Amino acid sequence: QQPVQSPQAVILREGEDAVINCSSSKALYSVHWYRQKHGEAPVFLMILLKGGEQKGHEKISASFNEKKQQSSLYLTASQLSYSGTYFCGTEGADNYGQNFVFGPGTRLSVLP
């Protein structure tokens, strides 16, 4: 079952922060985050595993609350290069390694 992402779209000014949420109705084993620019392949950002963890790389970080079956992606001091569509992908805890599903995506536009 496809995870839900919110918001559907967001427009920021350069330097502003954004949070993108991903939630599932089923127990999750892992959550993956990708960014896709128009006409290009998705690029891996990070993966969070069951156990409830947080990860970060420079100004992009994420958290995974397995009890709530939710993950959030945090973009701080956004840059123009952050523009694109962000997808979360989830793997169910009841079928390890299978049933990978992408969310519908969140379109992020960073303006100068």
Added chain:
Amino acid sequence: GAVVSQHPSWVICKSGTSVKIECRSLDFQATTMFWYRQFPKQSLMLMATSNEGSKATYEQGVEKDKFLINHASLTLSTLTVTSAHPEDSSFYICSARALDNQPQHFGDGTRLSIL
């Protein structure tokens, strides 16, 4: 590292033609490869998951006789769209993963147009 090559980048062909798309992991061995289809402004829809040496697992609603997947080695998977029709026109993307709990690395995609 973690480069996935997908070929061809685009194909235009007549209705009824079969089209083969290749997906190669260039610098790692991929135990699992995924095939997706993406329509404009929509998410990636998983079509099938394939593990080297075994039959692909197709998602519900995907015709396995229409979309033939072969994962012959740890670095190569192919998707063949048999007897393609205009409704099969889409953007097809593959991804490869070395091990479970590791990220999927995507090819650049193949834009298929059936006339």
